[in-house]
Amino acid sequence: MFGFVVAHLVVAVLLPLVARRSTRAAFMIAAIPPAAAAAWLLARTPQVLAGETVTETVSWVPLIGLDFGFRLDALALVMTILVCGLGVLVLIYADSYFARGRGDARRSAPLLLAFAGAMLGLVVADDLTTVYVFWELTTICSFLLVGQAGISRESRRSALQALMITSLGGLVMLLGFVVLGESAGTYRISELAAHPPSGTAVTVAAALILVGAFTKSAQLPFHNWLPAAMVAPTPISAYLHAASMVKAGVFLVARLGPVLGALPEWRYSTVAFGLATMLLGGWRALHEYDLKKLLAYGTVSQLGFLMVLFGAGTHDAALAGAAMLLAHGLFKATLFLVVGMIDHQAGTRDLRKLSAVGARQPWLAAVAALAAASMAGLPPMLGFLGKEAAFGAFLYGSAGIAVDVFLVIGSMLTVAYSLRMWFGAFGTKQGIAPTPVNPPEVQSLIPTALPALGGLVLGIAYPVANELADSYAQNYASIGKPAELALWHGLNVPLALSVLAVAGGVVLHRQRTPLTAWRNRLPTPLNAQRAYERITALLERVAVAVTARLQVGSLPTYLGIILVTVVVIPGSALVVQLTVPDDLRGYDNLMQLPLALGVVVAALAVLGAHRRLTAVLLVGVIGYGIGGLFIVDGAPDLALAQFLVETLTVVAFVFVLRRLPERFTEADSSKAIRAPKAIIATAAGLFVSLAAIGFSSARQAPPEASGYFITHAEKGAGATNVVNAIIVDFRAFDTVGEIAVLAVAATGVASLILASRHERRRRTQQTQQTPQPEQTRQPQQQEVRK
Amino acid sequence: MTINLTIAVVIAVLYSVGFYLLMQRSLMRILLGIVVLGHGSNLLLQIAGGPPGRAPMLTTARPEEMTDPLPQAMALTAIVITFALTTFLLALAYRSWSLLGHDEVRDDVEDRRIQRLEKRMETHEDSEADEADRDEPAEEAAR
Amino acid sequence: MSPTTTRPSWTSWDAPAERWLLSGFRREGQARSVLLELASRIVFPTVLVLSLYLLFAGHDRAGGGFSGGLVAGQAFLLRHLAGGRMDDSSIVSMRPPVLIGSGLTIACASAFLPLLFGGQLLETTIYKFGVPLLGEIKFVSSIVLDTGVYLLIVGVVLDLLRTLGSGIEADVEAAARGLQ
């Protein structure tokens, strides 16, 4: 399985090379890997149905449990049919949909293939980290596919919205995975399912994971990215936003149902959010005029439905879920592709502008009708099987009844928008001129028709569908006798509910005009799109506000903050520890006193100096004073260096002062900021001083290193001056580094100072190169002189 | 091995003065602050070896009366490095002066721009949605 | 006295009549001083000798390549103060970057040198040999490192003179000419 996934990705990476020459070839080549994968996986169907599983593990970073674990089971198989099968069809369709050789086509072929690969990896994944890896890959692919060239602002915005919402979910889900994996000690889903973990951590993990599932599957309140993403080219919508990617969330819930389904929190939230989403999506779909938007809200609704089924955690619901999952993929793909063809030919997707398309394109209308029937849950479609099983799955307990009530209402909405969609697209409307359309190409019609036919075939051959769905549903315990998928169970409550749903849907469709009027009068308190925009705007504002307040751009402030940090953090730790050491002396050598006094006075005087040179000279006095202290301390080498360096420093300053103003510029002498600066500086200075006392009093013995240096200097280093021995031998490496710094600094000084010389030279060269009027005249003058 | 009070005071003053100068706008003052801090830290480094004694020269002093040579060697290195960097900063001050006509460290332009943006956002709270997508020229006009 | 009328300013009266230093004739008279030029003529080589003393005496007394180099640098500084721009003079034909670079290279090479004799990086070897008349001579291999340091420091100071010294002077002159 990993091989197929990699094959997808590798081919996708190389595909741009082909796409540059021929996009048709690119799409055809792109269809090969999913076709091969589908063939291989379908060949494993008997095995899978027999309860065997095909597993595969590719180790990536074992240390952190990051492996590619794959497992082909019934659920994976169902999803594979959708992902690979529809993938092939969409790729074939896309070739005829996109203008050949154009940018969108060149981009889409590799991206669609990469997406298919990621999706394939996701559905066969048996490892939480693997799930996440492919999950995010699909997010990125969808971002690029939705945005395309990002020419329109809307496309950029929608792509960004899809990216942000699904990545938010993905990341939260990752956190959930990590919590789950860390608390269970494994990331392998099959192992987790075999021994479901429990505890608070697991509950937290479940909640986090659900956020991921909800965002990806466009559940309330994260649903809005999905309709917005309809700016994408239709084949992409068909594949990503109907058949495969949006299923990922539902799939995840289905996949982790055996692991986390025992948690009531898991069940309640999936069912509650699912129902809400189902109703909201259906309701919104009833009021859309854009066919794609309509389908998109329909998808939202169906995803809610699926969420309910997979989240419920019972055998019957899971059975219905698996059937509906397959059914939805098949009919929604068809419907999107149909809309794509209409859009392509009619140039509009607005159902108010379309008229008599069905009359001109009967085949297309028929295919669409087939798919819409499945969507509405009419027999003998697969959709009917699923929906009926769903009604049956909740027929116990008061909570179940309540769920069923909502499901029926949701189904009514589904039927209603199915009708609206079909009549909107193909019906003949009064007062509207027939839309000019041509008969569809075969290359696009076949991929469009196949899924719808698939829905029909599976509906009729319901034992096959049952076997597929049941082998997944067996993961759950069933209440009472496990249900089966069948076209006819006899006259029972589910059948009645189905009839009720259809009837209600028809009524809703007929009453659409008053309904719309009523809806327009309703207040719209909750608008997810508005919320998203508000949140991003808030994010911007917070970002700007925080940054504007923190990043003030003022160097003194930055340094002040650093000093405050020094005082506050280590300073407080030090102050706690501080005691007056017993051996604290006033001075060690009387000569220290005048020198110290001189240094202190000069240092304080620097603060008050107005002339630059005065300040420099005072600093020089400090330096010489320090040199004196070095002599007193018995460090002649140091004193010598200090004196030499000090003189050179003064001279260097003087060199530069030749061009600077004599006095300091007093731009920042505002008294208000002087005091805090003084306080900070004093506190920091005191910190260092106290630290010096505290730290030096902590040492009791002279260091062994120095004793070693003293004993080894003459014999080992050939020097009686121990300091020199250290400098050129014991720690000669420091010296090498130190001269490197000197070399760097000198080079830097040269680079800075000579820059103006270079500039001057360049400027004069430029003036010489540009022919001056006088210069051009000169030769003539010379001639005259001759 | 505690350092004595006199030196502690010197260090406190040098560091305080250095830090204070460091927080100024005039590059020359900052530079002097760095030099003063350098003096303070070099003194601290040297004094970290212990109380005064004879120079660590085997020809003229007995080992037990010698000062610790290692901090001296390190302080020497530090002196050189501080010197090197001081001259560099000096050159930078000069370059700044010759490019800008002053030797002050002024505030960052881009940071100022964001502060202006923040002010504008505060005053137009209603138009959040528009500002969410800032790639519009309103901001460029402000530049 | 007639010559006064031809002279621009009394401040340049101090210029010596002879060329005591190699450089210095380019510089304006007002910065010159007979006393300084003559003094630096003597002090300059003396300080160089002092610097070499410090280099060689560093092993046993205060000094070393670093101090030596700095003192030598001060010698050149004196020349600069007395005589003006260094890059107009021919006393040192070496360019400071070359000097710095070779100093650094020598220092690094001295680190590798002991490897050739089976030692460790930066290991010091002490050679003692007797020379007739001169007595016993001690050669400590770390002097090579010290020499590298010395050269580098001299180069650095020369570079500072070239840049902070003459470079800025050139800028001042250019500014006076209105070029900057």
Add this chain to the structure above:
Amino acid sequence: MMWVFAVSFALLAVAALLVLVRMLRGKTTLDRIVAVDVLVTLLVAGTCVGMGLQQDGSNIALLAAFALLAFIGSISASKLVEKKEPYR
């Protein structure tokens, strides 16, 4: 002999502090330059006395270097003053 060194040190220290006062009071930059020069000379003298005290003269080169340094630093500073300030 100890007291001789002590007295010398004391005198030099007092002298240095007086010079420091001049350093602070100015009033011209040249005054300060002179003051710095004198301070260094006093430091050299003090070091010299210290050498006598310790009977260790191995580092006279130090003094030689100091004597030169004060000179060079002061010269460069005074040259700056000469250039900077207005001519008569």
Add this chain to the structure above:
Amino acid sequence: MSWTDVFSAICLIGGALSCLFGAIGLLTFPDVTARLQAATKPQTLGLVLILIGTGVQLDLRYATGLLLVGLFQMLTSPVLSQLVGRAAYRTESVDRSTLVVDELGERIDRERDVR
């Protein structure tokens, strides 16, 4: 105390006193040029005396170096005096009220009038 000690003591204390007087002069004289007299020169004498005083105390081999220090000081201090004094005069830092006679100024004024 041996005779050398006495000699050394005289030199040391004399030198230190000389330095102190110089410092007093530096503090009290009215203008730069006058202070210069007090500042740099007594220091020279003081330093030389101290060098001698110390030199007597030390080994001969060390004492020789002190000679060098003295020479350096004598060589450089006049140069510095001249430069600083010159700078003082050029920058009008000389307090004119202290000058009884200024032949240099007179000549400069004369030549300026000629021009």
Add this chain to the structure above:
Amino acid sequence: MVDRRPRRRRLLRRTPLVLWLTAVWVLLWGTFDVGTLFFGLVVALLVSVLFPSPMIRTGMVLRPLPGLRLVAYLAWDLVVSTLRVAWQAVRYRHAATAGIVAAHLSVDSDHLIAIIASGVTLAPGKFVLQIDRATSTCYVYALGFREGDEESVRQEMRLLERLVVDAVGSEAQRELVGRDAG
């Protein structure tokens, strides 16, 4: 007066410098043996060859006895002047007066003028504020100057000039100074 004699002669002319540098080396080491002397010579030669100064024929001749007399004079002047200035500092303080006197010198060579100016400047109380090299005039600043002291300052300068020329001047210069004095 730039020296244009052959190389060997020029090397010869460097001898005083080389000797001085060797002496410095030896004094610094403080060890008076052949080795030090040898290396001192090597160093001195190295320095004077690597960093040559222009050769200028000064015609300087060192005469030991007058030389000593000059040194003695300078030393004496140093001590006396120091005391005098100390007195001024204590007695007159801010009221101290001064004068700037032009002293014309007979000699017309950079080095002699420099030596004379240095000699005057070495001692406290007086220094050469400005040299007019073209006319060999030193403008001497004298502290503690009273009305009418001009001539004594000039006289002192002449005395120093004669001492210097006697000590190191060429015969021609001695004659010149003698004639001017006479």
Add this chain to the structure above:
Amino acid sequence: MTVLVALPVLLPLAAAGLSLALGRFADLQRFLGLLVLGAIIVDAAVLLHVSDQSGPIVLQMGDWPAPFGITLIADRLSALLLVVSSVVTFAVLIYSIGQRITDYGRERSSTTFHPMYLMLCAGVSLAYLTGDLFNLFVAFEIMLSSSYVLITRRTTASRVRAGMTYTIVSLASSLLFITMIALVYASTGTVNLADLGTKVAELPHGLQVALALLVVIVFGVKAAMVPLHFWLPDSYPTAPAPVTAVFAGLLTKVGIYALIRTQTLVFSHAESWDLMLGIALITMIVGALGALAQNDLNRLLSFLLVSHIGYMLFGLGVYDVIGLTGVILYVVHHITVQATLFLVSGLITRHSGTVALTRMGGMAKATPLIAVLFALPALSLAGIPPFSGFVAKLALLQAGVGSGSVTGYAVTAGAVLTSLLSLYAMARVWTRAFWGQVKAPAPDPDPTDELVVGTASSNRPMLAATGVLVAASLVIALVAGPLGEIAGRAAGDLMHGETYRTAVLGGGSGG
């Protein structure tokens, strides 16, 4: 054998010296630089292999035993970082040569760039390899001083301020570093890191804490941890792309490295470290928010850099094997990716003539190669799988979840949020610069700044160098397994300082 440890330092130093001396021969300078940096890659790889197989390689300089002489030591951590860093420096050198900032157009004198660059490399290598606190200071100074020169080289009026901010803050922190060393020596009498491990433990507890915190601040400034980071976004963005790339890639990481090294070897923490975790959280969030507020691409990247420093502090704060493993992986990943992004930014700037995102557009179409070169590291930075950033992030998240402390959880959540914000920032760069219509180039403040835009007519070497680094980051992801093993072992070494200590103090010059 042990000589190999010193080569990454001494070779570039010597080469820098030669390069300075050879200032007039630009070709020789170039050749020398490439040769030496190439050699270091090989050397570093050998060091990594050997140290991983048979323990740390210790070189006692001058054959003086530790703690007396200076010890250079290549253990797993330092060797690993050395490998990554040397690859980055090599690639960036190619880029620089390609951009021709090395010789600044047609000017003959080109003495500065190559020597400074080599010095920088030497400093970085030394910082990784040294086992001595003071020598670490020297390493920092070599590295920083050359960075000062590089950032201010040929500086223009608009860029000089940035150079000042950078230089002054770095100098201030260097002075704090020296102060810290003085305090360390005053209290322990040693500067050998291995030796310090035992000596510091003998200090009173309060002093230990104060010292540890001071060390955090000293290295924190270099590593740009909030609130010590402000200088970074104000200064890095103005340098030429390759310079910023090396700074962003390496210099901050050296700070992190020093932080890790000292906090593990010298100080002992028994458990996860709440203060550090808190700093990590703030760093991540403040940096990410800063990035969102920017319109200047380089500044945006700089803020992201700050933000992601938070990740590394996070792992250090968790302070267990998995956390440190995460840090090491993150550092390795981030060095490569952050440098790459700045290089790409250079390409973008060169192409669009501006750094303002609002003035860019349509580059995905115009320059698809640059788009790809941007997208991959951008995704990696945002921690999107299967790129290198994800692996490192996952390890950190695991560490955070496993930390068992509330602070740990909070930081873990913050890390997730930061990841999202980083992705948002990157996506915005993408939507603004690469999508949309090509915009007419507006006059930039300093269009003549050749140093930023470059002067070369062909950018093929620049693309190639960037490509090499992108490939390197992919390789990191690909070999994340073995890399993770090494990092895990390195983290184990860090947690149990004995390996290091015996190698330095006990083993003499063995290895």
